[in-house]
Amino acid sequence: MDNKAGIRRHFLEGKTIIVAGGGLSGSAFVVGLRRLWNPAWKSPTIHIYDRDSEEASAQRETYTLSLAGYDATGGLLAMRKLGLLDQTLNKAVSGLDGAGAFKIWGPDWKEHISFRHKPFEGLPASSIRIPRKDVRQVLHDGFGPADAVEWGTKCISAQRLEDGRIRVEVMRGAPGQETITEEECDVLIAADGASSKLRAYLRPDDKLDFAGAVLRGGISRFDGPLPKPLDQDWGFMLSGTGVSCFFSPVDKNSLVWTVGQLEDTQVPPLDLEDAEQVKAVINRGLELGSELQEPFRTIVAHTDPKTTLSINARDKKPFAHEKVDELPVVFIGDSNHAVSPFSGYGANLALADACDLAEQLCKGNSLREAISAYDKLAMPRAMRILKGSRARLTAGHSTGIQYWVFWLMLVVGKFMGWVMGKKMT
Known part of the structure; x- marks a missing residue:
């Protein structure tokens, strides 16, 4: 739509957007929308809510994650599109300059x-390890002047109003002292x-599936350098x-370790305040890893009890937004297509x-057109990663002949990558 001056109008001009979740996907969406927004248009108002307190979020995100840079789906390319690549690389703990x-x-x-892939389109690395909290902080530093996360605030329901807008129930406050408002x-x-509250409300039958494995571990802290080769x-x-x-450095003096095993049933949530539960998880990790040589036992012995984890590997298939005209709610990241920790x-x-959602919204002529284009990008990508994750989860925990077949496939895959010039070394 154009105004009298001939300037194209945008369907989100002057509108209000609520982002439920101040993690990686929600924060990156805000940065992307602000970056791509035409300054000739009136900016939308954006409210960002996160259910955790700022302190709880910082404590929970002490582990590292991989940001890939070897294809178009990787996080390093996304951070470059957001104009935040240099800031991200400055926080990397491994993977730069050929190290690690x-x-x-x-x-x-x-x-x-x-595995050392060739970086995609001039990126400086094919993969880095970086603390999750640092990725989030880089994104928050990229917010616009009017953007900020309101911590300790969660969206619990959404309903369409007669005028096509959405009424959102928002809960604020500490447990036992919550207040609910409608926005x-x-x-x-x-x-x-x-574990999206909004998905549970709007799509109650669309739940996480147990992938058949359990992950136990924690973060080990050392007074000096990390044992080799885990220093890089x-x-x-x-x-x-x-x-x-799985092992990965967190910083120069700490690393994360996790032991995985296929199991028929899920484990109950771990209470970190219960010392006996924490000890039982660590001991079970030692028991499962009894065949692993040193420094495995030394690593486990240095586990910080406050970081102990016991996680059921769960995932779910992606879904399209077929009724976005009726209820303009868009699910992104794990709220749409969760993958287990084994996917990495x-x-x-x-x-x-x-990045894709922000780009399609800025390019689109309507919400329906933009979200349709977004789904065509996001759904196949998520489905491909989900299928690969399930296959690796099964193969990585195989025994006997299946174990050796898996190794043969890895060796052949590595050789073919070398032949085709992908530089997997």
Whole structure:
């Protein structure tokens, strides 16, 4: 639509957008929309709510994640599109200047395969490890002057009004002292994570699926440098006994370790205030990793009890926004298509979703057109990562002949990557 001066009008001009979730996807969406917005248009008002307190969020996000830079779906490309690549690289703990790579080790720490892809479109690295809290902070530093996260605030329901807008129930306050208010917006971005309150309300049958594995571990802290090769490298140790272990540096004096195993039933939530529960998780990790050689036991012995984790691997398939005209709510990141920790790609999907959604909204002539274009990008990408994650989860915990077939596939894949010039070394 054009105004009398012939300037194209945008369907979101002067509108109100609520973003439920101040994590990676929600924050990156805000940065992307502000960056791509035509200054000739009147800016929308954006409210960003996060259910955690700022302190709880900082404590929960002490682990690192991988941001990929070897294809168009990676988080490093997304951060470059957002104009935040340099700030992101400055926070990397491994993966720059040829130092550090993703490895697969045997139980004796013998390196079997090292993956070092060719960076995509001039990116400076094919993959980095970076603390999640630092990625979030880089994104928040990229907000516009009027943007800020309101902590301790969550969106619990959404309903369409007669005029097409949305009434959102918003809960604020500490447990036992909550207050609920009703707020209105024109578009609601649901970026509230895998256990999305909004998805539970609007799509009650669209739940997480148990992927058949449990992850136990924590963050180990050392007074001095980390044991080699974990001072730079990260990756999986495969035992052939049905147990895998993931290791990654967090900073110069701490690393995260997790032991994974296929299990038939899910474990109950871990109460970090219960010392006996915490001890039982750590001991179970030691038991499962009994075939892994030192420094495995030393690493586990240095676990900070406050960081202990016991996680059920859960995921869910992506879905399209077929009725966005009826209820303008858009689900992005884990709220739409959660992947298990075994994928190692959830943050990349979240950042790619956010960039694509912001771009399509700015380019589109209507909300329906923009979201349709967005779904065509996001759904196949998420489905591909989900299928690959499930396959790797099963293969990585295989035993016997299946274990050796998996190794053969890795070796052949590495060789073919070298032949085709992809530089997997």
